[in-house]
Structure formats: C-alpha cells, structure tokens
Amino acid sequence: MSMRSGLAAASLVFLLAVSPAAAQKAKGTLRIAFTDPISSALLHDDPKPETGLTSAAVFDTLLCFDRTNGELKPMLATSWTHVGERIIEMKLREDVKFHDGSPFDADDAVYTLNWLVDPRNNIRFGGNFDWLQKAEKVDRYTIRIIEKFPSPLALLRLSTGAPMLPSDKHSGFGESGDFGRKSPIGTGGYRVEFIDSTRGIMLVRNPDYPQGGACTPKPSIERVHLIPIPDAQTQIAQLMTDGVDLIRITTRDQAEMLGSNPAFSVTASQAITFHYMAMDAIGRSGNAALQKFDVRKALVQALDRQRLAASVVPGGDAVRPVDSFCFPIQRGCSFTNKPYPYDVAAAKKLLVDAGYPNGFDVEINATPGSYDLGEAIAGELRRVGVRATVARLTFGAYRQRQREGKQQILVGQWTNGGFPDVSGTADFFFNNGDRDYWRDPEINTFAHEALSTVDEVIRRRLYARIFDRANAQAYVLPISTKPDVFVHTRDLEIATGSLNVFGSELSLMRWK
Template sequence: MGWHGPSLRPACRVVQPAGRRPAALLPSRASIGRVMAMLRRDVLLAGAGVAAGLGLGREALAQKSAETLRIVMRDALPNIDPYYNNLRTGLVMAHQAWDTLVHRDPESFEIKPLLATAWRFPEPTVLELDIRQGVKFHDGSDLTAEDVVYTLNLVSSPESRVATPSNYAWIEKAEATGPFAVRVRLKRPTPAALEYLALVTPVYPKAYREKVGADGYVRAPVGAGPYRITKFEPGAAVEFERFDGYWQGSPKGRPAIRRLSVRFVPDATTELTELLSGRADWIWNMNPDQFEQVNRLPMVQAVRQESMRLGYMSIDAAGRSGADNPLTKLKVRQAIWHAVDRKAIAEKLVTGGSRVPVAPCYPSQFGCDAQAATTYDYDPARAKALLAEAGYPGGFETEVVSYVLPQWGSAVQNYLQAVGIKARLTQMQVAAAIQRNWQGNTPLFLGSWGSYSVNDVSAIMPVFFGGGNDDYVRDPEMQRLMLEGGSSMDPEARKHAYSAAIKRATEQAYWLPLHTYVTTYGFSRQLNFKPYADELPRFYLTNWK
C-alpha cells in the first residue's frame, strides 16, 4: 500500500469484551477473493443458462419484482426510537419513518417546509411555527400542534434521558397557541435551531405514545414519515412498508419502492458477502480496498462520498480515567499530536479523498475556523523530545479503546508505540465502547462523530467540550466559550467565540481530529441510489431501474 510509517500489524493483542459479538472486522483479501471467485463462476454459469451457484442476478431480479429493497448494515439497533439511540444507523432509520418540522434540502442545505408550513422568530428566544394540516400518523390519527408540543417538551426535559441531550438543551418550553400553531420558548438564542428541527427532531404521536408507553413504542413505533415500520427485532432487523397515507407535496416525495427490509449483521465480512452473493441490494461502509474489485463485477457497483463525519481520538486531559494519568500533561498530549501521521491514515487507509481536519469540526460547519487552529506536523522526533520534557523519556503504558475499523486503530497504536507510548488496543462494539467511554474509563478513545449532519459547530464541539459524558477535557473556559457561541444570533459574535475555542482546544492538544470519513457504498446495478454529503441515505428517493 506504499505505507510510510510504523507497521500496520498490531503491537498488542486486541481485547474483545466478554459476552459481546466481535467488532466489525473488515473482510480479508483472501475471504473477498474467495467470494469474488464464486461470483465470477456463477456469472459464467448463469450466462450459459446453468441454474447453479449463488444466483446473484436471479435473486436481485426477484426482489425488484417484489418491490423490496434489501439493506444490510452493521451497528445493530437495540432501540428504534430515534431519541434513544445515537447511532448513525438509528438516524437513517428515523428519516425513513418519521417526519420532522422542517426539511433540509440534501443538495443545497436550504431549510424548507415539512410538518411546519411557516416559521418566524418574533424575538431571539421565541420561535413560532404553523403546523401543516391534513397530515396523518401511521396509525391513522391526525397530527396537530399537541403532538409537536408533546414531543418538544418531552425530549427537552432532563428526566427523559434522551441519548443526546445537547440536541434539545436549547428548548425551554413549547406551547400550543392554536390547533395548528406552536410557540417554542428558547433558553437562549439558538441560531442553529432549524437545523436541529430538521435533522434530529422527529414528531411523536402524543396519544399513541402515551397509550403504549416508552417500551410499547419501541416494539411498535408510529411516525408520520414516507415509510411505516411493520416489524422491529432489536439488534436483528427492521421492516418498512410504504405509507400510502403519506401527505401529498412533501419534499421527500412518495417512495417508489414499496418495502425496505433491513438486517443487521455482526461484521463487514458478512455484510459484503451478503451483497456479493445477491442476498442484499445495498450496504455501506465497505472496505475501501475492495472498491475497484466490486466495480469490476457485473451486478453490483461501489461509489464513494465524503461525509461530514470525523474520525477522532479523545485524550483524557481531565484525568477521568486516573488522576495521575500522563495524558493530563500538556507536553504528553502535544507529543501524541506529533506522533500520529494523520495524513498517511487519511490517504493510505481511509482513501477516497479523505482529509485531515485542522480544527475539531468539519470544514463546512459554521464557526469551523481553521485559521484559529494551532497545527502539528507529523514529527516523531519532536514527540519523543516532548515526552522526555514531560518526564517520560522511556514512554509510558496506556490504553486505546476503539470501535473504528481495526486497521485504523492498529495504525494509531503503532504510531504511538514508535515514540514510546505503549498503548493496549481494546476493540469493542460501538454501543459497548460508547457506554464505557461515558463512564470515564477510556484514557484514549477512537471514535467518529457525524454531528447528526447538522452543518454548525454547535453540533460537535459542545459534545466534546461542553461538560457532558463525552467531554474528557472538563475545561471551564471551553464550556464558557461553547455556551457563548451557541447563545447568540449575531454570526460575528458566534464566530469569535468558536474561534477562541478552536485556538484553545488545539493549543492545549485536547481532542485530536484524525480524518474525514469517506463512505463507500455498495449496491445493485439495478438500483438508482444517490449518496449525499450529509451521510443520510434517503431510501424514499431511491428506485429500481
């Protein structure tokens, strides 16, 4: 691969947590070669009219005629309720089955009407919304202002314990001012309010959810989106059917494909095998090494799209994992920033146009000021010198907890080891890794953050610097700047606060942005599917050729 740097082989054993499925390992070259050889043989046999092998074309044609799109994913959902999971998989499912108050155009990012036909800010902390009439929930009930008020008040309450409270912490109270009119009082001016209402605020049916309760709602969810959920098996599968009562004129449109069948598999090897064997029509997050090989096959194709997701390493500057943690020392953190060749990881491992973010945010997000960031070149010699200055001339031992692709974690681990930091790599499933991280038990943590596709710094920096579960900095000045940047309707005041925060975060080497994600999609050549930069597959816009 032309790798310039430490070996890609792990220096330490990868520890799997007891009682859980292995992490999502990528298929090896040998395994993918075997599958592709089988497929080539099957294509030849099918072309000769012989009924044998995997039957890729026949299975796909059968699903097309059955009006079913078969989707296979990793990161299985234990809870389908969009407010009670923070996985990208959950956000994708939510946008198929639920509608939000406003719609963000996937091409232009323009905010357009959806369940709200109009909105206005009569005061900086007051948002008024006119609710669309004639919208039906999947159970046949009418959507009114009461459903909107119920949803906003529930998810903004600390007692609700939603998965990502910061998405709704700006809401003080919602009230109905008419059957189809809502007033939302904000705790502070929130310039990104409409982005949050578009991306992460689906509307609950009040009467139904109160009737069945939170547990009953997970078992049989009801929304108002273009698809309705007909079956949910936690961690295993979700079945959707087109909602024929979906309101006319929606910018989402009426789905062309009648049914979606989503299955969750434990690893990327299984996922890719399902696609190549014709048992799935769509997958994503493929191994980028297989991009060209897949595109040489006649029945499937692969496409790539950079997303707003960042790969990162959280560094325990606050000492949450131990008060005497070497990571609490500035020079140690600076050594880590110099030790990791992020450019090589982006270009040689992630590939497809991946970039190294200078600041702790995605470049297009409002407030992401790269000019304010302190930069760190890949410089192992400087890293060793900084460790010696910090009192660790021989390095030290620590742990990296990760749910990202194992070879990415191994690369980071080996870069650290090359300068003397002996980091044990613990690979975990996503949910288990996040849970452990929230408990304060991860000295170094490799993860990814997609900002819920919100194109504003307030969707990423407060998560890691605002005092919540993911904050391993716990810096009062950073928290103050997060509040300041998120509490003004003045764009210049917001930029000033976020620039100051970026300057401080990078000077202190708090949180290491590693690379942007490039999502690799694999799908049937019979499928018209378009990826978008916000990393939200829109199956309601997909159709069969």
C-alpha cells in the same frame, strides 16, 4: 496484517472468486443489512445509526435542514416567525396525513413537543430541548413554541430531533416505547408494514406524500426490507449470493475486495464525521507523560495524517486529512490554525526535551470503526520510540473506561449525531464531565458564551477560539474525514452528503 485480518481477507477472496453473477431481480424491494438490530422505529427509543435511517423514513419533522446549502426549509411547517423574544409561531401544512389516514394538525405538533420536554418521559438526549418551555395551539394549523431562553439551536433541533407523532395513537400506549416497537405511525415517505426482532423491518412507500420536495425528496423505491445480520462476514456472503442489495462496511480491505467485483458498486458519503486522537492532558489515567505539552505535541508531529488517511480509512477520494473539528456546512464552524505538522525529527527532539529520550509506554483505546486506524497510529508512534499498545473496545467498554478515568489515548470517530451545528462537538469533547480529559477553563467559558448568544458572528468567533486552543494545546488531533461506505448492487444509486447518522437516507436511494 494480523492473522485475524488475513483470514478475513482470504474468506473475502474466496467469496469473490466462487460467487455467481448477481441474479436479475424485480426492482420492487431494496434489501439492506443492519449490523445492529433495532427494537423501535423511533430514534428516541433506540438511538443508533440503524434507527436513524428508519426513523427519518417513517417520521417527518417540522422543518428540514437542506444539506446542500445549510438553509432551513419548510417540511410539516410552511412558515415560522419570531413574534416575541422567546416565541416562535409556526403555520402547518393542511394536506398531510399519518399513515393510518388521520390528518396531521396542531394537536399532534403540540403534543409531540410537550412530550419531548416532560421530565416524566426521561427521553434520551432530552437535554437537546432544554431551551423549550412548552408548545401551544393557536388554531388547527398554527402553533406557538415558547422558549425558556433565546437559543441559537432551537430551529435546528426542530429540523433534526423532533419527529412528529400522532397524539391520539402515541398517548394511548402505557409505555411510550411500545409505540415505536409495536405500531409506529408517522407522516414520512415510508410506512411500517411489520417490525420484528427476527425478520427485521419492512417499509412500504407512502404514495400520499405532498410534503416531499428538494430538501426531502419523495421516495422512489417501493419497498425496503431492513434485515438484521450482525456478523460482517455473513453480510458479505448474503450480498454475494443475492440475499441483500446493500451493506455498510468499515474496513478498507472490504471496500477494495468487494469493489473489484463488477457486480457491485462502492459509494462513499462524507458529511460531518471525522476520525480523531484524544490525549489525557490532566493525568486522569495516570500517564504522567501525556500531561506535558511537549509530549502531546511530539505525538501529533509523529503522525503522517495524509498517509494514515490514504492507507487505512475506506472511502477513496472522500477520505482526506482534516485540520479542525468541524465542516463548513455546520453552523458556528470556524478556526484559524492547524495541527502541528508531521515532522519525525522534531517529534523525537521534543520527547528528549520533555525527559523521555527512550520513549514511554502508552495504551490506545480504539472504538469500533477505528480499530485499524488505532493500530496504524500505534505503529507510527513506535517509530519515534513511544511503545504504544492498542485495546480494541466495544462502545460499552470504551464508555466505561472513559468514566473510570482509564483513557490515556483514544482513537475514535465523532458524528455529532448528524447535527448541523458545532455546539454538539464542543460539548462532546469539552463538557467538563466524564468525556473531558482536559478541563480547560478557557474552553469551558467560550463554550458557555457561545450557547448564550444567537448572534452567528459572535458564535463563530467563540468556537474558533475553542477549536484553535484545542489544536494549539494538542489536546485532540483531528485526523481525517470518515465517510460512510456502502457496497451495493450496481443497479442501485445513492446520492451522497446526507447528515443522517447512518450515512444516507432511503429518499436518496433509487434504482437506476
């Protein structure tokens, strides 16, 4: 254990030893610590996990993706059908109101969808709607969505990335970002009472929520206070002294130490996030050794993924090794092979055969949430003679190094933005851009073909070819699941399995 980790652990033990029993509190307000303060309640303005939790509580989408069975369910739309090769007609609910009391109707849905694709708005991740040409109003509660081309992702995008906005209120802001920062009004299960950079965000349960159901439950907690507390040790201190009810943690030590306190429970929710190790196979970083297949295979076989997952990654039984880049709940997920098995002797022989009997030097870039895993992997690689060092990078520094071609090995985690289709994963790793350290023409061809068909059987076959080739060539090693881990007071219950990038949703939390 490093000195820094040891001091942190000692601080936690001290807190656990001296803190009083949690005071009995009125079950009116749930207090959640936010590591990264958010400037807007709308995900498009400030995309990150904290905004993902808030946006899903305040705004609704036309459709709902049911995390329990992978089906699309009604939300603000009651039905949808293709009335042409590129035309989707939707009927909308007639009983939904925005938080200010104004009715939701076709004007709002058409405005929101056309705002998303207006190039003047320069929306982050606007490319997710490159299939959308425009939306049109048929009558007050009917719209038509016109596609540029048939897309296998259209309905899924409408279930995850298109929160409906009040047309008259949102369009009234000169800067569209001011809506989410100053006056966010949605139709969701919670309305915003205040949003402030210092005080955080106070959400109040929306009592008029007829669209709530099995797919998106009606919230039960009356008030939720989202409190900005960037420092992890301060979050823990606030939890111990009854200042907050829930924190989100990233290290196994924190989970085990806090979980030993009878006042708290630990909930691990696994969805589609996984840890991985990516290697530069084309020499962009200047490390010639990694260009050799035998070397990359050796590094894969040097790692005991079962031991790494069990000893480093927090989450208890939710942590397990994974063999590919996707999960069954995701559309398009398919694979037929697995990573090369753990075999230290085979790894050493491969290094000798590749011309590195004495090993070589390599740098591992580790992103936030994967620092401990990066250190553990470096230790495993040193056992076979590879002299690995670890650079603990912020997300900003990691992205800069990646763009500059300074990524020899990357240890990180991939959430797919909570999107229930594998297209995002294929694009993240193999998009032939700055993130692509493989530039494999076969993979690029398969990925293009997979986005050009709506036939799910064909899509699964193509994505299996992508993920099988990535495993066979030892480009990227899937290591383990990466559950989101929450420590909270024992009187709070959290349902697991949410695809939200925060790891849960307020509608899935309740007082016992």
